[in-house]
Amino acid sequence: xxxxxxxxxxxxxxxxxxxxxxxxxxxxxxxxxxxxxxxxxxxxxxxxxxxxxxxxxxxxxxxxxxxxxxxxxxxxxxxxxxxxxxxxxxxxxxxxxxxxxxxxxxxxxxxxxxxxxxxxxxxxxxxxxxxx
Numbered sequence: 001x002x003x004x005x006x007x008x009x010x011x012x013x014x015x016x017x018x019x020x021x022x023x024x025x026x027x028x029x030x031x032x033x034x035x036x037x038x039x040x041x042x043x044x045x046x047x048x049x050x051x052x053x054x055x056x057x058x059x060x061x062x063x064x065x066x067x068x069x070x071x072x073x074x075x076x077x078x079x080x081x082x083x084x085x086x087x088x089x090x091x092x093x094x095x096x097x098x099x100x101x102x103x104x105x106x107x108x109x110x111x112x113x114x115x116x117x118x119x120x121x122x123x124x125x126x127x128x129x130x131x132x
Contacts, residue, residue: 001075004119005068012061019053020046030108063089067120075124080131083124090120 018024028049032041041049067086074082094117101109 001071001120001123002068004116005064005071008064008116009061009068012057012059012064015053015057015060019057020050024053027108031106034105063093075127075131078131083128083131086120086124090117090124 015024028041036045067089070082070086075086094113098110098113098117101107101113
């Protein structure tokens with residue numbers, strides 16, 4: 001779980017730093033057609049997309065740092081409240097983010113969310129009995 005949380009921090013920072021650059025092309029190529037069809041994204045729309053990547057990336061990095069700390073300092077000590085906090089954060093994030101992504105046809109985000117959710121929930125569930 002710590003490795004996944006650390007990777008999410010890194011992904012968030014990368015989104016902030018590279019969100020407005022061509023380095024995000026692979027992701028943009030999968031998301032842009034959903035909203036802009038065949039049109040090229042430039043000008044204010046590209047600026048908005050870069051801002052959105054930065055805001056989402058910063059939020060993801062901050063959330064993942066909190067999850068990392070809860071896992072390392074709470075769950076590792078068997079603290080039920082820390083386990084509950086991580087579980088609740090996943091149960092709020094996953095259906096809202098993934099449901100909205102599916103509703104708008106952003107399948108790449110829904111798929112990525114599902115992988116992250118599974119990689120966190122399975123080991124988290126295994127630690128439930130170790131908390132008090």
